[in-house]
Amino acid sequence: MKTNAAELFAINFPLTKKIIDEEMVLSPGAKEIAHDFLSLSRDFPLEKLEKHLYRLLDKYQKTVPGKMGKIDQPDISELQKEHERYFYITRYENNIGDLMVENIIQSYLRFLSDSQLGHHLTPIDFGHIDSSLKSLMQYLLSKEEANND
Amino acid sequence: MINIHEKSMIDPYKRWMYAHHLFFVLIQGLIVAHRDLLKALEEHNRGSAISAFNLATNLFWGSTAAFRFGTDYSAEEYDSIVRPTMGPPDYSSGFSDLQSVDHSALLILISKLTSHFKNLPNELQAAYQGYLSALHAVYENHAYVCEKFVGRKGPSLLQKTQGSEKSVSAAESIRTVYKKRTMKYAGVENQCPFSNDEGK
Numbered sequence: 001m002k003t004n005a006a007e008l009f010a011i012n013f014p015l016t017k018k019i020i021d022e023e024m025v026l027s028p029g030a031k032e033i034a035h036d037f038l039s040l041s042r043d044f045p046l047e048k049l050e051k052h053l054y055r056l057l058d059k060y061q062k063t064v065p066g067k068m069g070k071i072d073q074p075d076i077s078e079l080q081k082e083h084e085r086y087f088y089i090t091r092y093e094n095n096i097g098d099l100m101v102e103n104i105i106q107s108y109l110r111f112l113s114d115s116q117l118g119h120h121l122t123p124i125d126f127g128h129i130d131s132s133l134k135s136l137m138q139y140l141l142s143k144e145e146a147n148n149d
Numbered sequence: 150m151i152n153i154h155e156k157s158m159i160d161p162y163k164r165w166m167y168a169h170h171l172f173f174v175l176i177q178g179l180i181v182a183h184r185d186l187l188k189a190l191e192e193h194n195r196g197s198a199i200s201a202f203n204l205a206t207n208l209f210w211g212s213t214a215a216f217r218f219g220t221d222y223s224a225e226e227y228d229s230i231v232r233p234t235m236g237p238p239d240y241s242s243g244f245s246d247l248q249s250v251d252h253s254a255l256l257i258l259i260s261k262l263t264s265h266f267k268n269l270p271n272e273l274q275a276a277y278q279g280y281l282s283a284l285h286a287v288y289e290n291h292a293y294v295c296e297k298f299v300g301r302k303g304p305s306l307l308q309k310t311q312g313s314e315k316s317v318s319a320a321e322s323i324r325t326v327y328k329k330r331t332m333k334y335a336g337v338e339n340q341c342p343f344s345n346d347e348g349k
Contacts, residue, residue, distance in 0.1 A: 117158040125214035132211025
């Protein structure tokens, strides 16, 4: 079954209310993973960068508390069969800070993996994507540290 | 980087989908940035305002690259593989990214900042100008990909549903309606600060 565009938006469970209402708290596990993410260099060969990201996602799913969210349509098990285990599924029962850490890593991994199949992006384009995700992760960490001061 | 002259292994549908995964994260990050920017400006916290401006700017530039990443295949492949998933029978007609709840929330936040943008202190002007430049680039890149896939005169799926396909193209709508609206929310009235046209 091919996922259609509507399912794509359903899968990205809208986080608007949580983002606007909740503080960006990071659990200790997510904070450590965020630091690990920021230590990854864009100068690594893409395959090496990809491996590091898979390891981070593994670590996240083993160490960061939270349950997979429920999505009414489509059936989540069908999607998991179609896509490999790191398919982008938001675990909305997590706190919003931890969710965003996972989302950043997931989307970077998707981007890297698929870009290796072919692209016309310039090094500046790669830089923009890398920099935007890193700056978001850094911002989440800085807010967490400011809240703890 | 893959040699662009070799046969590409890109699956257009997956490429479109993974680019949207990037957009989802970037838009959610932009909501965080604008929420914090509003709070910082209300509290006259200039350090936090600069951080939020810089985050938003970075995320806008990420979005410009994500547009090009997500459309890295031919117009024929878009028409035959990607576009059919956006309509009947799988989905109602008029599919548009405007239907994203997060995207709507972002625009509302930007509109709440308008009066602040028009009265920024000097210390924030440099960060604000960088923000505007990146915001402008987002819309221009969106218009560019529309032109690539539906041509300079082609309508969007939403326009087709609304029956407005003959009046203005998708790319022109982005430049003259949506970009103009958002730049107005961002405190830029009438004239595009980056060209000599009169707000076109």
